[in-house]
Amino acid sequence: MVVLLTIHAVAAVLSPFIIDRFRSKGFWILAAPPAMTFAWALTQTPAALGSPLIETYPWIPTLNLTLTFRLDTLSWLLCLVVGGIGALVLAYCAGYFSDDEPGLGRFAGTLVAFAGAMLGLVTSDDALLLYLFWELTTVGSYLLVGHRPESRSSRIAATQALVVTSFGGLAMLIGIILLGEQAGTYRLSQLLGTTPLDSPITNTAIVLILIGALSKSAQVPFHFWLPGAMAAPTPVSAYLHAAAMVKAGIYLVARLAPSFADAPTWRPLVLTVGCATMIIGAYRSLRQHDLKLLLAFGTVSQLGFLIILVGSGYPNTALAGTTLLLAHALYKGALFLIVGAIDHSTGTRDLRRLSGLRHSMPGLFIATIISAASMAGLPPLLGFVGKEAAYDAYLHSPLPYGKIVLGVLVAGSALTLAYSWRFVWGAFRNNPELEKTPVHAPGPLLTGIPLILSAGSIALGIFCTYLEPILRRASDTPSHAADLHLALWHGITPALLLTLLTWAAGSVLILLSRHVYRFQNNVPQLLSARDAYWLCMRGLDRLSLETTGLLQRGSLPLSLSLILTVFIVVPGGTLLLTSQDWQRIHTDNAAAWPQAAIALVLCTAAIASVRSRRRLRAIFMAGTTGYGCAMMYLVYGAPDLALTQALAETFSIVVFVLVLRRLRTRFDITASTSLRIWRVVFGAIVGVIFTALALLMPALRVHRPASDGMAELAYPFGGGTNIVNIILVDIRAWDTMGEISVALAAATGIASLIFLREENMERIRPRKLSKTGKRLRQAQQAVPASQPGVQQSWLVSTAGFVTGERRSVLIEVVARLVFHSILLWSVYLLFAGHNAPGGGFAAGMVAGLALTVRYLAGGRDELRAAAPILPGALLGSGLFLSAGFGVVSMLFGGHVLQTWTFELHLPLIGEVHFVTSVLFDVGVYLVVIGLVLDMLRSLGSALDRQMEEDSLNGRITTCAPDFSPISSSFDRRQGGTDSMEGLSR
Structure with a gap:
């Protein structure tokens, strides 16, 4: 697994060079890493169906962090999806993009890197490592959605997706840390099943982790980022937002559900959000005219469907969920690629401007019929098998509100049938009010790859009985634990009757589509999640501006005063309000006299720096304090620190001198006498508190210093005798x-x-x-x-x-x-x-x-x-x-x-x-x-x-004339003590 990740990383780095050399045909080369993932996963089928394959590499042993990868059946299934769909999408890009597409090398590298990040995510057995790959997919999505930075809509969509998913990711990180610290391990295989479900910490962690998973999989109220991300190129939508990225949240819920579904917070949150997402997404898709947006809202609905199934935590629903997960990757990936081919060939995705495409694009029409039928749940396709299994699972669900959830599934599936028909009819109908849409040939790649995915929906639907043992293990369901089986025909069952009811309700919606559309337009829209997002962002921006205007006015004294005020209040207040044993303070009398002499020099230089009216003199005096610190290091026998301090101080003076050329020679005295006196008092208070803390804190140490043993381990551990350098x-x-x-x-x-x-x-x-x-x-x-x-x-x-x-x-x-x-x-x-x-x-x-x-x-x-x-x-x-x-x-x-x-x-x-x-x-x-x-x-x-x-x-922006040793206007009456005359000559 690490080898495959390395191959993806190397391919991502080399992508710009490959694209620069081979142009769009370079995508054929870049399709190799995900294709290798798919092929490798196929070779690991026996291992995936047996004992999990585990790879462990030490990372940071002192923090108990290891690079642990684990391939079980669920990870194996996701590897097939990530690798197979990824390879086909990259091959599709070879026919989709022109050779002169700007930023194509960057796009290709990011897409390959994203495929590698998804591979790492689904195979990670360490929760912190999983989070690392989780955030890599977030960054990759941001870069891919914002592929065209000159487009304002792309920038807004990319930022929106980044903010929403990053918010969820941070919440998830807190939840992971809570669970890991409570359980004493971050290994997922050890964490699951050993955590007490009635613990407040566990339930808090569950909610936080679910926020991350639900935001990633575009669930209500985070669903709005997914339709906005349709500003990305269509291959990105087909891979990230249908087969890969949004599946990360589904995968995490499926991974955790068997162990955490019985927690008090799990099922109410997961099922409520899933039901709302399924209905809202399907309802919104019926009013879309852009084929890509129609599929985007349909994807939101189907992701809600998946969350309902994999998140319930029961064997039957989990089996139905993994079946639909695979079906969704096939039909939704194909449909997005079909939209890309239509847009590429006609220049539009607006179904109101399309007419006659079924005659000019027969191959795409066939692929659309198959994939849309699978999405609608029609036989003999894999989507039908998954929907039937979902109905059957909730018909026999032990949940007290299982029948309510079942009703939501039926209603959502009826809406799915309606928008599936809207997609097919809108894209390929013969509109008598329009002329036939002019089309240029989409090419074999843009037609063939959707046909391949559609063929997968047919084949897996027909041979679903052979697929059942694999999907049952992927759903962590033993064969004897469930009475649900995958098949195209179970006889006349309640599930079949619900399917017929779904088809009837969907047909009514199709026949009344004009009335449905009119109803949607007439219903006043309440505050949407997108509007709430922008309201929050504007409020956050306003708060940031107000806070910055109050605390960060560009005044160095104000900024320093705020920092030191906190220092006085917190540590200083602790010193005053608690009793301290000052007798424990220990001083080194042997070094007292050298320290006193150096301290006298330091104090004199510091006072001179503060009192100086000339900038250059102040800098030199401040530099003297730095050299004094170097001398103090020498007194304590630290020549390495003294050398570094002296060198850094020397260069700091040079930097200050270079910058001073743009400033006036003298400081502007604007502070009143009372303010200057207050600054002296304030500084004295800070100095007293800091000195007291410096003397007291070492004496009050209750734990062994972190530096204990470093000197003894320097040579055997680091191979040297300079402890400072070995530490570094x-x-x-x-x-x-x-x-x-x-x-x-x-x-x-x-x-x-x-x-x-x-x-x-x-x-x-x-x-x-x-x-x-x-x-x-x-x-x-x-x-x-x-x-x-x-x-x-x-x-x-x-x-x-x-x-x-x-x-x-x-x-x-x-x-x-x-x-x-x-x-x-x-x-x-x-x-x-x-x-x-x-x-x-x-x-x-x-x-x-x-x-x-x-x-x-x-x-x-x-x-x-x-x-x-x-x-x-x-x-x-x-x-x-x-x-x-x-x-x-x-x-x-x-x-x-x-x-x-x-x-x-x-x-x-x-x-x-x-x-x-x-x-x-x-x-x-x-x-x-x-x-x-x-x-x-x-x-x-x-x-x-x-x-x-x-x-x-004619703009005079350099220092004042008396600061120049060469200018005739140099004020020699000042004695030249602060000039740079000697340095210049």
Whole structure:
């Protein structure tokens, strides 16, 4: 099963290249993974009918998470549906899409990935793993429904489906966690049947899980997203919204019902929602003119039918439910593909504009008759077998309200017969009021694949008796536990009489279709679920705006005050309202004097930073506090932390200096004296509380620290002696993975904010000078640097072309001389970090500072020469390498991100102690370099270009004149203490 999932993942990644090479014919290649799933499932038929096939792979053992897959009969049946329908739909796409369809590679990759996610969902035996695949199908549906982003309707439909199903998914996650923690396991095969049904926690979890399942399967009141999702291309509707995605909710209910149906909350909720969905969906389908929408509301109705059957928890109804599940996949998949062929050949799906198609499309007409008859429950098709079984099951149901549910089934089935006729008649009739609809040949694929699915409905209906043992096991029903059997003819039975009643009622609705349509239009429509959704979304948007306007006004003091106020109220209130044993506080007297000296420096620098009226001085003083923290680490014997802190602080100062070019030299003093005094008092209170907590919390520890034993395990577990680095790349490697992901997101966000002004992203790639660049060079050559009244940048590198007296050959030569030495030092830190101070982060910062020196010396051209690569390539490569290391570790039988140690003997080098986690560290190294390079190009080169363009256009947006060491307007009366003159020269 893991091999099949891997094949789907690889095919999804390669899809854009395959489509780019073979165009729409590439769908034939991409149909192979789901076809392999179908073929593999067929080979596993004996195992599926016997003992389940189980595959287990360790994932995160410390959290008791494993990749567990289990193939029993129900999973096997869904694998056949997902793989078989998926392969046919992908093959159908080869004839449906033109070669010039925009975004076809992305669409193909997403569709294949969705098929893989569905395969993982129906075979997962771990509830959390099932949830992971569940959300992958949600994301895949969003991307597929929104395939045409230029269409507003597609964007709205995709967002609507995402919001509704994500809401249900989050509710389901909470329910899964409640059940798993109560039972002590997340294995579905162990969880089912062992959970107490009378527990409030269990019933709460059941309701939450059902919200997820019912929202996924488009049940009332979540049903409105499914008709809206018909904005997707028709193959998507045929696969996701008929055979795959909506079946995820049905599958989950069928999986849980045998164990949880007797819970007090299960049957009332499931049956009420299912009955309402079946009637509302069928009723709404009778008023649709769009063939696709007609099928969409019909799908909603049939999904309600399925929920009623698989959710009741009884053997007979479960058997009928699995029968209809298979029948629905066949006939609804065929009907959606038929609609796609009609739309493709005629350019319309409006049944009011179609006429004469049964003569011009005889193959599709035959497929439509068969599939619609199966949907309506007519013999000898599989849909008829399933409906008869459903009637028989509820005729003998032990439920006290079983006859009410049976009446709903009869009424819903009569409506189903009516809208099935409406579909066939509307699409293929000869309308005397219209000319014959012009048609171009749909092609063999668009006709043949619906015929294949229709043939399946006939074959399985005729040979349903051979299908019964499989479906009985899929419904978890022993042969001796039920008296219901699948057959086309049981004799004259009450179920047959109900079928005749259904046909009669449906025929009356067909004959009175005009009156029914008029009645529907005359009945005032109450608040629909879709309207309620938009009402909630508008209210949520309004609430968000009001909350943001109140709490996030763009004022840094206000935002910081809110955070610190919560800090004062919660931890501070706890300190004041509870008695504390202050005698337990322990201090290290041996390090008291060095700490006191460093603390004095820190406090002095902090006060100077707060008191400074100049931005640059404040930044340098704030940087001094960072270097003071590094000294504090050294006092405690943590050179690795000290090195990292010093490097990060250095680059932070560089970033601040680059940003300050766009700000005024001095702070604007707008706060009143009383407000400033209050800020001092407020800050003092925060400082006192934080100090008290820092002293008290370690003394009040009641559990062993998480770090206990890390030092002893560093070498045997991580293969090194630098405990800090081993924590980062081995013991807490998941945390590091999250941190570098955040770093990548931060770099992307910074670049997006800066580059919004630019016309395109090509400006950061090496290219010839543009006309603007030529004008800038001419302007720089025409204006002397010492010309009075001309404002220039205060930083040498601000000019993209450093010329004239602004160019320092000495600085450039020195920068180039030390550049490679610094890079070599960074490589040394990278590979030495496992046993000495260093590691990927520190090494990456050193390499980044080397690039910073080149930029400060020569501007963006020098930076481009030093690093002729896009930051995104470094960021992506680093993250891919780190994540790939974790996957490779698992594939070789270890845990995710597990470290392997090798003792190698290399010629000329000798013995080498190689630890595989260095590959993870190399990924961190690349991400950090990419982050630094992205910031230099965003906050450095891009701002340079913007400032040059502003100066050329007469807009003065750089710092005030007295901030420039070169401008003649520099205020030398200030003594130059805060200028950048020394740095610039």
